[in-house]
Amino acid sequence: MTTSAAQPTGRGLAGARAHTRGRDRRLDAVREKVERGERLTLEDGDLLYTTPDIWSVCELAATVRNRLHGAPGAGGIAYYNINRHLNYSNVCALSCKFCEFYRKKDEPGAYTRDMAYVREEVRKAVEAGATEIHSVGGLHPYLPWSYYPELVSTIRDEAKRLGSDLHVKAFTAVEVVHLARIAKVYRGANDASDEGRAARREGIRWVLSELKKAGLGSLPGGGAEVFDDRVHDEAFKGKIRSDVWLDVHREAHALGLNTNATILYGHIEQRRERLVHMQMLRDAQDEALSEVARHSVPGASPPHAAVSAGTECRPTKGRFQTIIPLPFFPDGSDLEHLPGPTGLENLRTLAIARLMLDNFAHVKAFWIMQTLPMAQLMLQCGADDIDGTVVWYDITKVPQGAKDAPTHQEVNVWTLQKAIRDAGFEPVERDTLYRRVFRDDKDPRAWRAA
Numbered sequence: 476m477t478t479s480a481a482q483p484t485g486r487g488l489a490g491a492r493a494h495t496r497g498r499d500r501r502l503d504a505v506r507e508k509v510e511r512g513e514r515l516t517l518e519d520g521d522l523l524y525t526t527p528d529i530w531s532v533c534e535l536a537a538t539v540r541n542r543l544h545g546a547p548g549a550g551g552i553a554y555y556n557i558n559r560h561l562n563y564s565n566v567c568a569l570s571c572k573f574c575e576f577y578r579k580k581d582e583p584g585a586y587t588r589d590m591a592y593v594r595e596e597v598r599k600a601v602e603a604g605a606t607e608i609h610s611v612g613g614l615h616p617y618l619p620w621s622y623y624p625e626l627v628s629t630i631r632d633e634a635k636r637l638g639s640d641l642h643v644k645a646f647t648a649v650e651v652v653h654l655a656r657i658a659k660v661y662r663g664a665n666d667a668s669d670e671g672r673a674a675r676r677e678g679i680r681w682v683l684s685e686l687k688k689a690g691l692g693s694l695p696g697g698g699a700e701v702f703d704d705r706v707h708d709e710a711f712k713g714k715i716r717s718d719v720w721l722d723v724h725r726e727a728h729a730l731g732l733n734t735n736a737t738i739l740y741g742h743i744e745q746r747r748e749r750l751v752h753m754q755m756l757r758d759a760q761d762e763a764l765s766e767v768a769r770h771s772v773p774g775a776s777p778p779h780a781a782v783s784a785g786t787e788c789r790p791t792k793g794r795f796q797t798i799i800p801l802p803f804f805p806d807g808s809d810l811e812h813l814p815g816p817t818g819l820e821n822l823r824t825l826a827i828a829r830l831m832l833d834n835f836a837h838v839k840a841f842w843i844m845q846t847l848p849m850a851q852l853m854l855q856c857g858a859d860d861i862d863g864t865v866v867w868y869d870i871t872k873v874p875q876g877a878k879d880a881p882t883h884q885e886v887n888v889w890t891l892q893k894a895i896r897d898a899g900f901e902p903v904e905r906d907t908l909y910r911r912v913f914r915d916d917k918d919p920r921a922w923r924a925a
């Protein structure tokens with residue numbers, strides 16, 4: 476790569492190549508790999524994390540991002556969606572140190588939504604033209620198994636009644652295992668043998684297929700935290716470990732459900748542990764994509780069906796769609812004494828996720844947690860998606876809503892589009908599966924995905 480400043484402007488970090496001062500020559504080998512499309516190692520990741528030359532890290536991530544989704548000012552696109560979060564309950568049997576969301580059953584502020592509430596939320600979502608409901612909750616100790624398929628079918632049926640094909644993205648891997656336990660199909664929990672794992676996976680498969688029959692469309696990426704046993708035991712003991720989290724996603728993929736992945740960073744983990752987490756996700760995606768390629772049937776492939784499986788085939792197996800780096804918010808959690816990650820650490824981690832996860836089609840800068848101005852900058856440093864209108868977000872509370880409604884964090888579509896345009900990209904509305912959404916000019920609530 477040259478360092479000439481005589482490049483066209485308006486193409487963002489990767490195209491302008493204006494960054495010449497303080498350039499870290501140790502990154503040259505990584506740069507060559509990125510330009511050849513070669514896979515990066517953990518040692519490459521260490522260097523990307525420790526170099527003071529953060530702009531080169533961003534520039535490299537932008538190179539990958541722009542290769543997949545186009546460069547700013549040159550037809551490059553970035554995604555947003557119109558969605559709503561619906562947390563069905565914040566009652567949780569666990570007490571994870573990093574979590575400020577959970578409540579015990581009789582604690583002030585504890586809630587569990589009934590189906591009348593759910594139907595009302597669906598009505599509001601359809602009225603707002605939403606294409607997705609993102610629904611997660613705590614591990615409720617007393618709700619029966621039947622509540623969960625009912626939740627999914629209620630959302631789908633109510634939306635259909637109102638003329639909308641609303642997608643239900645629901646239940647993190649941790650919740651799926653909890654549901655398998657309460658449905659009494661989770662066997663072999665303490666059995667480390669292959670048979671134990673097969674028994675656990677059978678229970679997970681049963682739960683997922685029942686939820687799919689009820690209308691579940693995909694799994695969100697939550698609950699992954701950091702795939703490391705030390706960090707797990709210290710900060711979220713009681714949650715499933717990485718092997719089980721990955722097995723839930725494997726089972727979802729086998730059933731044809733796409734899933735997302737997250738990494739929660741900036742608490743008690745080391746940077747190397749973040750890189751190992753990314754490497755484990757990359758390996759799991761390799762597996763998923765080879766199954767996608769093996770089982771696809773002839774037919775048009777959806778856009779960005781898979782980074783490496785660009786055949787004219789319709790996938791019948793699922794895969795990871797996007798990685799969502801989540802910065803840790805200490806306030807209100809048992810780890811309140813920690814400072815949380817800084818802005819540059821957020822930028823760097825997102826850029827490194829783009830570089831390490833070469834087989835993920837998308838990187839999401841979740842604006843609710845990153846803030847909108849930061850998400851905009853992230854579009855120039857590896858991200859291609861800023862998520863959606865969201866409306867209510869209970870998991871972390873960034874004080875930017877109305878005074879008496881601290882979890883109200885709505886932006887309108889125009890604001891999301893403007894943020895994307897100002898970052899140099901063409902805003903594209905997507906549905907949950909990253910298909911383009913088209914709206915009826917006369918009735919913008921009506922939509923179809925293509």
Ligand code: V47
Nearest residue numbers: 573574695696697698735737739801802803804871
């Ligand atoms: O799993 C909990 C994290 C996640 C805190 O799939 C915290 O499209 C920061 O997974 N500080 C839930 N993070 C959110 C999530 C998500 C969000 C947006 C889109 C998608 C998707 C998924 O939030 C939890 C946990 O990792 N979290 N507490 C905290 N104090």
